[in-house]
């Protein structure tokens with residue numbers, strides 16, 4: 001069950017980057033709660049966000065690129 005928190009107004013130093021999904025990837029999407037799967041034939045990307053709370057690193061969140069877009073890029077536009 002996903003809890004939806006809308007805390008976008010805070011100024012965290014969180015950053016998002018785009019990374020290729022590795023074969024051994026076992027991260028779950030923070031939006032849809034599904035595994036971000038490696039696909040042999042498709043070059044799948046994921047969005048990885050380093051989330052900072054009160055200027056301290058707190059956690060890493062993973063997203064499907066389309067889920068990240070749907071969530072309106074909570075940590076800004078992903079860098080390459």
Ligand SMILES: [Zn+2]
Nearest residue numbers: 029032064067
């Ligand atoms: Zn997703």
